[in-house]
Amino acid sequence: MTTVTLGKTGITVNKNGFGALPIQRITKEEAAKLLRKAYDGGITYFDTARAYSDSEEKIGYALSDVRNHIYLATKTAATTAEGFWKDLETSLRLLKTDCIDVYQFHNPAVCPKPGDESGLYDAALKAREQGKIRFISITNHRLAVANEAVDSGLYATLQFPFCYLCSEKDLELMEKCKKADMGFIAMKALSGGLINNSRAAYAFQAQYDSVLPIWGVQKEHELDEFLSYIDNPPVMDDEIRTLIENDRKQLFGSFCRACGYCMPCPAGIEINTCARMSLLLRRSPSHLQLTPEVQAKMMKIKDCLHCGHCMSKCPYGLNTPELLQRNLKDYEEVLAGKEILPGNF
Ligand code: SF4
Numbered sequence: 544m545t546t547v548t549l550g551k552t553g554i555t556v557n558k559n560g561f562g563a564l565p566i567q568r569i570t571k572e573e574a575a576k577l578l579r580k581a582y583d584g585g586i587t588y589f590d591t592a593r594a595y596s597d598s599e600e601k602i603g604y605a606l607s608d609v610r611n612h613i614y615l616a617t618k619t620a621a622t623t624a625e626g627f628w629k630d631l632e633t634s635l636r637l638l639k640t641d642c643i644d645v646y647q648f649h650n651p652a653v654c655p656k657p658g659d660e661s662g663l664y665d666a667a668l669k670a671r672e673q674g675k676i677r678f679i680s681i682t683n684h685r686l687a688v689a690n691e692a693v694d695s696g697l698y699a700t701l702q703f704p705f706c707y708l709c710s711e712k713d714l715e716l717m718e719k720c721k722k723a724d725m726g727f728i729a730m731k732a733l734s735g736g737l738i739n740n741s742r743a744a745y746a747f748q749a750q751y752d753s754v755l756p757i758w759g760v761q762k763e764h765e766l767d768e769f770l771s772y773i774d775n776p777p778v779m780d781d782e783i784r785t786l787i788e789n790d791r792k793q794l795f796g797s798f799c800r801a802c803g804y805c806m807p808c809p810a811g812i813e814i815n816t817c818a819r820m821s822l823l824l825r826r827s828p829s830h831l832q833l834t835p836e837v838q839a840k841m842m843k844i845k846d847c848l849h850c851g852h853c854m855s856k857c858p859y860g861l862n863t864p865e866l867l868q869r870n871l872k873d874y875e876e877v878l879a880g881k882e883i884l885p886g887n888f
């Protein structure tokens with residue numbers, strides 16, 4: 544079994560973390576079954592967030608009796624000390640624990656520091672003193688904030704998007720974390736569903752011994768795949784290398800990662816689905832994207848006010864309104880009979 548140690552935290556777990564965002568979309572009992580199967584299969588790192596609606600509650604429900612055998616990581620998106628304490632107390636209650644192992648600032652626009660105006664870092668220090676959290680950590684989608692967090696020396700771990708579509712700068716960040724003895728947790732290891740080959744995704748992560756990928760799983764068969772990799776980890780071979788090269792050609796650059804930071808949209812457009820529809824049509828079963836419900840979502844793009852709010856909030860610097868229009872054009876062509884082929888959009 545391959546294990547990963549999260550830098551100076553000393554937390555050592557097998558190289559499969561459980562990303563608990565998708566369990567919001569299934570029932571409490573279904574989630575409990577999945578979480579329990581993950582635990583029984585050897586997964587001991589569970590990552591959630593206050594922002595993931597009932598995900599924390601489901602984890603508390605499913606795993607409180609094995610609390611001492613697992614690591615719990617959650618996140619607060621609070622911008623004030625008051626909000627921090629409210630979130631922390633709620634998370635402790637829902638997770639049914641008196642201490643969170645890895646407590647993360649959730650994608651802050653600026654890196655919290657001791658003595659700053661927000662009071663967030665000082666609140667985290669106090670929470671650690673009180674034994675309510677073990678490690679102060681951070682997640683981010685922005686390279687600049689992530690680099691600042693590593694350079695500050697204030698954080699035990701960084702959670703950052705990291706998959707085989709990542710750039711040289713992302714790889715440098717990961718190496719810098721390792722040198723700083725800081726844990727590196729890879730989110731979006733399947734790039735929001737656009738990477739559809741878990742063997743290739745795993746083989747990429749397996750090349751980096753300091754990286755802990757957290758897989759966002761919602762279905763049992765997805766979990767089964769990752770559990771099978773605990774004993775039989777896929778390795779990078781020529782077949783996987785070719786697949787990755789082809790995916791990089793098709794996906795690298797200006798594609799929407801579905802993070803949702805640009806939302807809500809004042810025109811009610813579900814940007815994190817609609818802005819990547821051309822890819823979803825080609826990389827997932829296309830009939831699921833052509834239902835009347837999805838068609839209605841796509842037609843909402845016509846209501847775009849071109850206010851630019853989405854673009855100003857996108858951490859990947861995407862021209863979101865333009866991307867939406869391109870996806871709509873392709874979608875309408877597909878509805879009119881265009882054949883769905885890789886890259887014909
Ligand atoms: S530019 Fe269009 S899609 Fe973006 S936030 Fe404004 S209305 Fe929504």
Ligand code: SF4
Binds near residue numbers: 805814815853859861
């Ligand atoms: S457009 Fe940007 S911010 Fe919005 S979901 Fe896509 S990647 Fe995220």
